[in-house]
Amino acid sequence: MHRQGVGATSVDQILLESGTGKSQLYHYFSTKSDLVEAVLRHQLEQVLADQRRFDIATWDGIERWFDSMLRAQEERGFRGGCPLGSLVAEVVDRDDRLRTIAAEAFSAWEDRLATGLAALMEQGELRHHADPGRLAEETMATVQGGYLLSTTKRTARPMRQALDAAFERLTSFAS
Numbered sequence: 001m002h003r004q005g006v007g008a009t010s011v012d013q014i015l016l017e018s019g020t021g022k023s024q025l026y027h028y029f030s031t032k033s034d035l036v037e038a039v040l041r042h043q044l045e046q047v048l049a050d051q052r053r054f055d056i057a058t059w060d061g062i063e064r065w066f067d068s069m070l071r072a073q074e075e076r077g078f079r080g081g082c083p084l085g086s087l088v089a090e091v092v093d094r095d096d097r098l099r100t101i102a103a104e105a106f107s108a109w110e111d112r113l114a115t116g117l118a119a120l121m122e123q124g125e126l127r128h129h130a131d132p133g134r135l136a137e138e139t140m141a142t143v144q145g146g147y148l149l150s151t152t153k154r155t156a157r158p159m160r161q162a163l164d165a166a167f168e169r170l171t172s173f174a175s
Contacts, residue, residue: 033097042103050072066166069143117132123153147162
């Protein structure tokens with residue numbers, strides 16, 4: 001679904017790729033929407049697991065996390081975009097339940113960064129007038145734009161620029 005999209009991924013293709021039968025698939029997922037929900041939740045766990053590899057309560061950790069996102073995008077050949085965002089973009093207007101799950105997924109991703117920024121504030125490394133939640137949401141919006149443009153242009157430049165801009169914005173609040 002990440003490589004070719006939700007709409008272009010048939011149930012028969014999923015059965016073939018997973019080596020399962022229809023009865024087994026429908027035992028766990030009564031509809032394709034249920035399966036897409038599971039995929040969204042899985043992709044969220046993947047992006048959070050990647051984010052957790054870095055101490056984002058440090059400037060160095062945030063920078064290393066950003067570099068990791070860019071490397072992963074490069075390794076995918078700039079195809080598929082954000083593992084979470086690309087799926088979300090496809091389903092957000094078709095299924096309100098999936099839109100809600102997607103919004104919660106992005107919030108969880110942002111919350112992890114906001115927690116790291118709040119820790120930086122507590123350590124005296126982020127100004128007290130900064131708003132960690134707002135900065136995290138701004139960062140995610142910038143990152144998503146970087147994913148989209150690097151996927152469209154099949155080059156690292158837009159994503160590198162987006163990540164650099166996000167880091168500059170964050171560090172503009174450094175103490």
